[in-house]
Structures are given as C-alpha cells and as structure tokens.
Amino acid sequence: MRPLLELKDLHVHLGTLYIIQGVNFRVHEGENLAILGRNGAGKTTLLKSIMGILKPSKGSIKFRGRDITGARLHERARMGIGYVPDTRRIFGSLTVRENLLLGAAGIDKKIIPERLEFVLKIFPDLAKLMNHKARNLSGGQQQMLNIARIIVNPHRRLLLVDEPTEGLSPLYVKRISEAFEVLTREGVTIILVETKPLLVKRITKRYVILSHGKIVKEGDSGELFENPEIMRRYIGVEMRGG
Amino acid sequence: MSLETLIVAIVDGIALGATLFMISSGLSLIFGLMGIVNFAHGSLFMLGAYIGYEVFSSTNSLALGLAAATASMSLLGGTIESGLLKRKSGDVLGQALITIGVMLLLDRTAWIIWGETTYKWVPDSLKGVIELGGIIFYEYRLFLIAFGAVIAAAVFSFLKYTNYGTIIRAAIEDREMVEALGIDVRKTFTITFILGSGLAGLGGAVLVPWLGVYPTLGITYLLYAFAIVVIGGIGSFTGTLAASLLVGVTQQLAAYYVPWLAEATIFILMLAVLLLRPEGLVRG
C-alpha cells in the first residue's frame, strides 16, 4: 500500500543550528502516529517542515505519492495537510465564525453550513461564541477553535497536531481527545506530538521517539503502557495510569 | 479664545482628518499586510490631486475629478505592485528602495509638468458658507466630513464583509497561518495596492478645493500618514481612523492657537504615543 506520508532522510537547519538530522518514516492512511521526545528534541521543527513552514536542507517529503518537498505552504494545505500549531495562532481580531470560514476557504459554498454544523457538534462550546472576537476566548476555547478551524475543511487528509492539550484542564483534554477519535473514524490521519500517555494510547497506533533530531526508538503505542521504562528512559515521563 | 474659534477649529480638524484617513488607511494596510514601507504613497496622493485639479478645472465637475484621480492612481498603484514590487517579493529592503525610486520619479515628473504653482479649484455648489447656531462654517469642509464618513464606511465594509477583506485582516495578524489554511495570500497584494493607491489619489484630489495642490504636498502628507500609522497601530482600521481624526484636530487646534508649533504637533503626538503605547492606540 502506498503510504500517505513518507519522509526520506530529512534534514532541517534553523539558521546555523542543525535541528533535524536525518529522519525517515512512513505514515499509512488511518495509522495515527505519535511523535514523542523531550523539549527541544525537534518535534515542532519536524511538523513545520512537513507543513512547509520550514524548508529542509536535505531529503524529501512525499504526500500521497507526490513529492511535495518544494511545494509552498498554501499548496500543501490545498493538497490536504492541516497544521494545528502549539501556540494557538488563531486570528484574535476576527470572530470565531470568521476564523472558521477562513479554514473553509476553497470548499464548495453549499457545504459550508453542514461543515460548521460538523465542527460545532464536535466542539459545542464554540456554538454560542460564533460572533465573539477570538482573542476574548479562554485558552481551552482558543485551542478548540485552533483545531476546529482546520477540520471544518473536509479536504484535510492528514493533521499535524502540536501538543494540543498543553496547559488545558481535564475537561478540554477530554473534548479534544474525543474530537481526534471522531476525525479518525472519518478517515483523517493524525500525527500527534503529545506527552500525555493516555492520549497517545487512545489516539495513535504507532509512535516514534525523537532525540536530538533523530528517531531513536519506534513501535506500537500500546507498548508504551506495557513497558513504562521506555517513557522514563527516553522522555523522562513517569507513567501512572494516564 | 472664543468658543466659536474652538468649534470651528475642531470641525476643520475633522475635515482634515477625513482626508488624512484616505491617505493613511492604504499605507497602513500595505505595511500591515506586505511589510512594505511605501514611500511612493504620498506621491500618489499628490498626483491624484494634480489629476483631480486638471479634470475639475476642465470639466467643472467635482465628481468627475474625484473619479479620475481614484481610477488613475488605482491603476498606477496596481502597476507598481504587479510590475515592480512582485519581482522583489520577500525582499523588504529592496521593495522599500523601489518605492523610494518611484517617489523620486513621480515627484520630479510632477514638478516638471506643474512647476511651483499652487493650484486650487472650488466647485460652485460648495463655494459658500453655512451659519449654524451663530457660527459660520465653510460648506466644502462640511462636505469633506460627510464624504470622509462615506469612504470610511466603504473601506470598513470591504474589510469586514468581503472574502478579500477577511483574508487581509487575518494576514495582517498572521500571514503564515492564513497560508497554512490553504489561502494564497500573495493574491491579495495587488488588490490591496489598487485599493490603497486609489484611496490616496482620492484623498489628494478631494483636498484641492480646500488647500490646493503644490509640489511638496506628497512628502508632507506622506510624513503625516507615517505618523498616523504609528499612532493608530499598524494595520488597524479603527486605529487609523481614530489617529487620523486625532491628528487632524490636533493640527488644526495648534494652527489656531499656537501656529508656530502647528507643523510639529503631529510628531510630538507620535513620540508621545511611541513612549506611552508603542503598539499604537488600537490593537488589531
């Protein structure tokens, strides 16, 4: 089967810093992947390179069989890659509705109402906030909008999600985790950078651990639970149920 | 120092502010969206004034002159963007240098054609004065206020209710994120230049019946517009509008009460804002 995403010997520099040092992996459709690693390991840099925000210095990225290494940011988005940044880069001076409509740019106008309905079913909290300026939302609400703005568009096939539950209360963590489960059932594939073991287990099938810009371990996500030593050793996270 | 003088100065200030808004809003959008400091913007304002004057005086129609100034400067602005600046996409310094070149070229050309004379033309229908509550106002300056309000409402509606407007507002905040949603932000650059340049041309032309047009008009109002953009907060519609009115009124009050300081007040205001609120009056 042709992989959805394939990275071959990817290297990324940030200025003079050598951040991603030869990463290879494949993600098949429906096979959600967790990227783990300590702070500064290069997880965000890797996601940004896949999205096209950063240019790799070497290597190739293939999406649905097409080489997209040189494709521009908006072109990759049009091909079906969605990016949920860790710093919630919602448009603060725009209303929630305007944020969502930008996310729906380029789709058939007729299906916009049903897509709005779809995201509001996943994140009902946003329904009563549609005409509020996004900057007035709470952190958790902003994170829901950050995700909703991407998935309102039905053409997204691959989501790159960067630490979506960082700093959020358990209620929001639950909402967001449920949202990813719904999306997975709808056929969206997710690459998730996350440190909460329970979330990793619920959402992803496989994991890779990044350290100093290299993949140092990979396997099935369930294994992280059976073998807590892995998390402790590579990431410094104590496993306690979740 | 009578109350009458004060009221007249404020009304004149609002009228000036209406014109200042037309030049500043384009400058602010262009800088906010594309990061280009457009030094040619004042020259478009001045050229719009000259073209307005030529059409006013040959057709005796205010409307035709304003339309000609707007259309020709839109066209020129769109050409500058798509013909010159696009090639230097991403090179902010290179783009600023190009706009300086265009400014010098346009200013020099205008000087060769129109020379040092100040040209003025006033429409017959708005030549008079109106007495309201015992105070005498110039009809044309009241017209400027009403006209400015209509233009501000139009710009606001464009930004608020059109797709392009929404994309422009979002991209001023975070261009990369707009692109990550699948939108080619570059496509809005030309339209922003067309809109901003048209507004500048219109602002220059509509000022002719009040203050006339002369060779240093461009550079003078360019500096005012820079100050307004800094005071109002870059890329903010409400900020630019508020700062235009503030600068207009301050300038006119100073002209009545402390004429020797009038030219400097705008920059004193700008420094005060920079010190107290470096992000400008209005956020987004």
Ligand SMILES: Nc1ncnc2c1ncn2[C@@H]1O[C@H](COP(=O)(O)OP(=O)(O)O)[C@@H](O)[C@H]1O
């Ligand atoms: N804009 C930047 N300029 C220079 N160095 C950066 C920049 N962003 C991140 N880094 C560095 O790159 C490395 C990887 O960062 P990042 O990809 O954000 O790691 P992670 O997401 O795994 O915490 C870190 O050492 C970080 O300090």
Ligand SMILES: [Mg+2]
């Ligand atoms: Mg990170």
